[in-house]
Amino acid sequence: MKTNLYVLSFIVLCLTACGNSHHNENLENINEAIIGGQETPKDHLASRYLALIYDKATDNYCTAMLIRKNILLTAGHCIKSSADQITVAFGNRPLAGDYVIRRADKVLVHPDYKNHNVNRNDLALVLIKDSAPEGYEPLAIPEESFVVEPGMIFTAAGYGRITGVTDPTGRDTQGSGFLRHVDLQIDGFSEDGTQFYVDQTNGKGICHGDSGGPAMMRFKGEDYVIGIASAISWLVPGELSDKAKKEYLEKQNVCAHKSIYISVKQYRDWINDSIKNLLK
Template structure:
């Protein structure tokens, strides 16, 4: 029996979330969140590392990770047109008013950032603040070239994003804006190792609003940020007709295929160089 071979369309979707929630998603219980993870409690050390980034002009938000008292590491597509439009909200549930607000001072975006490229994204940025982060926050450690990151390693993803990638009613926020975390496994790396990928078909992973969020690993007693959440990717099978494509996408959970992270090790020199310029 012959097997019919279909050509699929690969879609890469950046993960910033709409502040107005025009696109919203089906309900999932709060205790199975980020996608398939857990709400982060105040006594969890993860809560001391992560910040919500709100872009006022576009009313969208992302996630970032503190890497010094005045520096935040995030994705390039999260910083909008610059620092002037960015608000930094430190807290477990910022969209519910539970946060300490800081203003962005300066922004550095990778000069080779390619928004719609799936293999050479360079989707990484830094945000500086004029004043220190709140006293109860602490910076993560940056890995160097000797850090033992590899295929099949488990890390913890953290972010303020949605808990499902399936569209429902326009007023369903899908738990957006509440800090959550989940353990994920590195599936493989890009050929140049600047990116690593996650299989999210088991119902665990990142979604809209988690963009810029850290991939966390504990090593030798320290917590490291080894990755920056960049995008989810999914396919439209070749057998889906053009006239049915829109309906297929509407019925699909877009956050249950794969996701893309920037490998911080490969950007360590860029981070070091631009950190000095921002502070």
């Protein structure tokens, strides 16, 4: 099964001209789980909020979170098909057969979603035909006044791979399909505040299959989703030929550089309005 976390290679004119590159010399030190985290037990808070979302038409999967008993929030790029192609699997090890299935009834992708490094608007909603299984509950959406700033620690969770190094045989799932979590720190924000970034050069972060997963934070006894896992990015030496760039990336851990999250509170109005439309 394919994984689906969009990756952005920032080879803009400035970087090509300057020949900038970014190297990670500690790829072998990455621990098991998500990237540098651990497998999530059933009594962990992430287990009650998350599900794996599978698109049959593209054979891709992502991570999603409940924000209502029958509505999930995920990344926009995870939804490329109509609702009848989308399946939601609740469970910590869905690819190992530990899951409860729900079918999608409606899907809604942000109308301004773009696969760019800025202004991505990368979010979508999925209405399922029945409520989530017993034991699952929604994450709260933060108010606009909810303070989210650089330096804050949050918990990331998802069903993605444990490494960004591509298996040349294509047979190794590289840990996919098991719910994992890790604590990360916000490194900075985009100018418009719609995205925040995480430095993953320390061997911790998100990878392929974690798209749509939450950045979670607990405040006054309630768990909030402050971000949606959207993309990973890296730099490629500008002086390399196309063939050399391909060979370079085949050896790189592309998940050990930087990740991009969509800041949820900036989209609170769109989320609330879209929920009303889905429930009509």
